[in-house]
Amino acid sequence: MEGSLNIIGAALAFGLGAIGPGIGLGILIGSAIESTARQPEAAGPVRTLMFIGIGVVEALALFGFVLVFILQGA
Amino acid sequence: MRPSVLAAVDYGGPFEVPPIGELFNLPALFTVGGVDITRVYLIVLFAVAAVMLLFFAAFANAKVVPGRLQAGAEAMVEFVRDSIAIDIIGPQGRRYAPLLTSIFFFVWFNNLFEVLPFVNFPSTSRIALPMLLAITVWLLFLILGIRTQGPVTYFKDILIPPGVPKGMVPLIGLIEFISTVIVRPITLTIRLFANMVAGHILLTIVFIAIHSFLVLGPGLPVGLVVLAISPLAVGFELFVGVLQAYIFVILTAVYIDGSLNPAH
Secondary structure, X not given: OOOOHHXXXXXXXXXXXXXXXXXXXXXXXXXXXXXXXXOHHHHHHHHHHHHHHHXXXXXXXXXXXXXXXXXXXX | OOOOHHHHHHOXXXXXXXXXXXXXXXXXXXXXXXXXXXXXXXHHHHHHHHHHHHHHHHHOOXXXXXXXXXXXXXXXXXXXXXXXXXXXXXXXXXXXXXXXXXXXXXXHHHHHOOOOOOOOOOHHHOOHHHHHHHHHHHHHHHHHHHXXXXXXXHHHHHHOOOOOOHXXXXXXXXXXXXXXXXXXXXXXXXXXHHHHHHHHHHHHHHHHHHHHHHHOOOOHHHHHHHHHHHHXXXXXXXXXXXXXXXXXXXXXXXXXXXXXXXXX
């Protein structure tokens, strides 16, 4: 892998692209924990909604990860 | 020297990360009628055989008072049916429980091969498999929506959220169209695919590091640290395998629910 602007772009894509989903996941799971603590009988539906949210938010971070390999090959 | 990751045990050089492509492009073992049989092909076949074996062994002679295997399999099937299908889709969810159970077990067993000793390759890390499942789910929820609500009502339902001022409808409709009809199968594919790719790269690097630092001598403390980390990595991979199967099935249920029961 020789040095090229592609690699810097790939690293930036992944690094900067993981900030948003990281914060988002923290907020999401934190509020799921808090709402379970407030109302333990809502734990089941809250857990289901949390997993749906995790799946959607984490996909954004993974787009950056895939972009690294696309940029590496280009 | 570039290691062959099929036989990382034979790797005999200093620690070096192999080119990522080599971790995933597996050579064909043999050819049958023009089709290359690679390890991935065999892994998928074994996963299908394992799922079928599990269900046949558990439910072939189903007893009223179940033995342990039947009880365990019943618990898992009930989990998918009750807490995914019926919880999200409603009473009609019972009809889609077989599909959801099949997708869940198929994806889960394919992900398990990542941590299986001597195999250590997830067949879901080749994009064709998640893409096939995502396209199936995509066609399913589109056709279900069009058949249940009629094409005009369905597209009006998903494209135009309530409370949108009339002038913004074209822009909002375009955004919603892209986000629902175009992006959903892409995210379904990439979510499962990239999670498995990342896990495979992590595990491969951990195992190569253990071998090259510990077995080959120099760097004993580093090798011991990596050895201590490796159960965590494998455990994390196990967890991610189940979690990604669960997320795939839950999102399928959510999309089916969006097609059957109009959201607005």
